[in-house]
Amino acid sequence: MDRMTTPRAGSIADDKPDKIIHPVMVRITHWINAIAIVMMVMSGWRIYNASPLFDFRFPSELTLGGWLGGAIAWHFAAMWLLVINGAVYLGYGLYSEHFKKDFLPLRIADLIADTRAALTFKLDHESGHYNSVQRLLYLGVIGVILLVVLSGLAIWKPVQLYYLTSLLGGYEIARHVHFFAMSGIVAFVLVHLTLVILVPKTLPPMFTGRAYRKEMESQT
C-alpha cells in the first residue's frame, strides 16, 4: 500500500514503462467497493434465505451474519461503505473525466466488432485502454449498482421514500428488482474474475497502478 504514490505530472500521458494506468482514486475505491459488494451480497443472501422469493436458498456457508438479525446488521452497516465509497468514485469519475476519457464514447459498431473479436479470443488486452466490451461492462455494472442501491432504499423505506418505491412498481416489485440487480452484479463479478484469471497481467496494476514493464515493451 505504501507504493500508492500519486502519479508524477504528465506520467499518465507519456509512455514511460512506469506509467500509471489506474489512478490511485480508482484503485482505492475499487478495492473498498469489492469488500463492500462481497459483504452486501453475502449478507443479502442470508436475508433472502429468511423468506426466499424463488424455489431455492443460498448455501449458508456462502452467507454472512449467521442468522437473520446478524445478516441485517452486516447489510445495514456495509451499505454505508458501499454508498459513501460509490459516491466518492462517481464524484471522482465525473470530476477527473475518468468516465469521459475511459468509458466514452461507447459505439454500437465498436461493440459488435469487439464482442465478435472477444468471443473468438482475438481481442487483445491493451493496458490503460478500455475496449468497447469493457466500457459496456463497467458502465453497466455502475448502472446496476445504482439500481441495487435505489431498489434497496425503496424496500428499506417504502413509507418515507414512497415516491421511489412507487417509481419502482411498489414494495414487492422493488424487492424483485433488488434481487435481479444483485444477480446482475454477481454475473458481472463472475465474468470480471474469469477475465482476470484468463489475463492475469491485469491484476498487479490494480494494486500498483502501473502496467508491467515487459508488457509496455511488447506494446511499443
Place this chain on the structure above:
Amino acid sequence: MSLFTRKKSVSLSAIKPELQRIERRFFLKQSLSLGALTMLAGCKLGDEGAVESVLKTMSSWNDGVQAAIFNSSALAKTYTSADITRPFPFNAYYSESRAPIIDGDTYKLELSGLISDKKSWTIPELRQLPQASQITRHICVEGWSAIGQWGGVPFKTFLERIGANMKAKYVGFRCADDYYTSIDMATALHPQTLLALDFPEGPNPKKYGYPVKLRVPTKLGFKNPKFITAILVTNDYPGGYWEDQGYNWFSGS
C-alpha cells in the same frame, strides 16, 4: 422435595446481567458464520468482539438516521379490500397453535410509566373511544409482505386520553405471549399508528393479536406487538424481544 427446596432461589433481576452477557455472546457467535470468518481472514479471533461492537454501533447510528428522516406526515400507502391478502399469514416466534387465546370479557389493559391516568382499560371502554380503520401493507423483517385490514383507536388519541407524557422517548409494550417491544414517541403519534381491536379476517382472527394489537404501518412487522397486556411510557430504553437479540431497534419503513 425438601432436598430441592433447600436450594437457594435465584431472582431474575439477580441473574439479569449474566443473562445479558450470555445473550450478547449468542448474538456474536451467530453473527460470525464461517463466511464472516473468511471475510475477516487475517484478523485474530480476539477481534470478534470488535466486529460485533462495530455492528452494534452502526445499528444505533441507523436508529438515529431513521429517526431523523422519519416524516410524521408521510403516510403508508392504503389499499382497497380487494387487495387484502387472504388468509393473512400468521407469524410469531412460536407456531400458530401456541398463540394465546385471551378471554376478552376479563381482559384489562394495564398502564404504567409517564402517564397521568394509569387506570386499566377494558375492551368495551376502548370501543367507546373514536375508532379508525386502515388497509395497509404489513412488511416482515424477513422480506415478505401482506396486505391486511385493522380497526381500532388511533394510538395518539389513546395517548392523549390517558395523559401520556408526549415528550417521553419511548412507548413499551408487554404481551400475553411473553413478547415485548418498544417504539419511539414520534412513531407512536403517527396518524396511522393504531391500537387495533379489529383484526384481519380469517377462520381464527384472534390469533392475529386479540384483543389488542399495535398496528404500525411505518415499521416492520415485529414492531407491531400482538396480545398487548401492558403499555409503558418511559425515557429508559425498554428494548424488545428481537431487538435484544440484535434486530435493529427503530426498524422503520
